[in-house]
Amino acid sequence: MKFFCTLLMVFCCSALVFSQDTEECFIPKIETDTAPLHYSEKKLPQRVSDFEPVTFNIYFWGFRLEDNTGNVAFNQENIDNAVRWLNEIYNQCNVSFNLLGTEIILSDEHYILENQIEFLSMIRDMRSNGYVREDAFNIYVSNQYFGFGGAAAAYFDTLAGIPAVKLIDSGTIQHEVGHCFSLLHTNQIIDATNCESATRDPNNKYYNADITGDLVTDTDACYIFTSEIDTDSCTLSSNRNDCFGYPYTIPSSLLHNYMTIGAPSCTKDQFTNGQFVRIRQAIELDPEGKFSKARVD
């Protein structure tokens, strides 16, 4: 690792320069495989109202170049807005975030992340250099990412990363924190061995919404989109069938769900009740003990 230090945050107001990037995000695959297992370990409450309100600290780390320039979007106004976005959605399941603080890290190495391997390298550096607050969620903000729009270090963990532009464009930080709370993409994990049936009738012999896909039963079965989306109305005209021959029925609301990928033109503004319950169950499970340490109360 190159020269590396932190300093108190100093804000500047020069012109912002933003990157093009994709809406795809990154989370290590191995965690995808293990995340669902925790949920079968014990009986969990099934309604959001079963859970007490909880508040977490959140801490933002911003990377600047080693000459202490760049990443001008990492400023108090934008960080305050990002915390407000988180609270707007997570308050709906009685989860709140309290901004504990911000800090600048000077690092040419982590200023731009060229790929997902570099994200993991950044996370390793943060851990080994003590730039992780155990008493908070940690959001690492590079100036730019290439090839992905955001990342979470692991499920049931408190570390995520976004490029600075995502302090301006709402949606990604809510998505990555969703991964921290073990939410999966609504429309990604579909293959021959894990094919979510479109049926939502629990008595149908092909019903498997609770054990496939994103493991949430009120997010409709879906798949990685190609070009079927009407980007003006955010609707999907699909004549595709699931693996069992049932037609996919994908409501517009799924395209506005924070955890749906591949529809970047559709504003993200919602989770389903099932996702909220899964979030609260994840906090209850807390298999790594990370959430309890990050709690304010």
Ligand SMILES: [Zn+2]
């Ligand atoms: Zn994601």
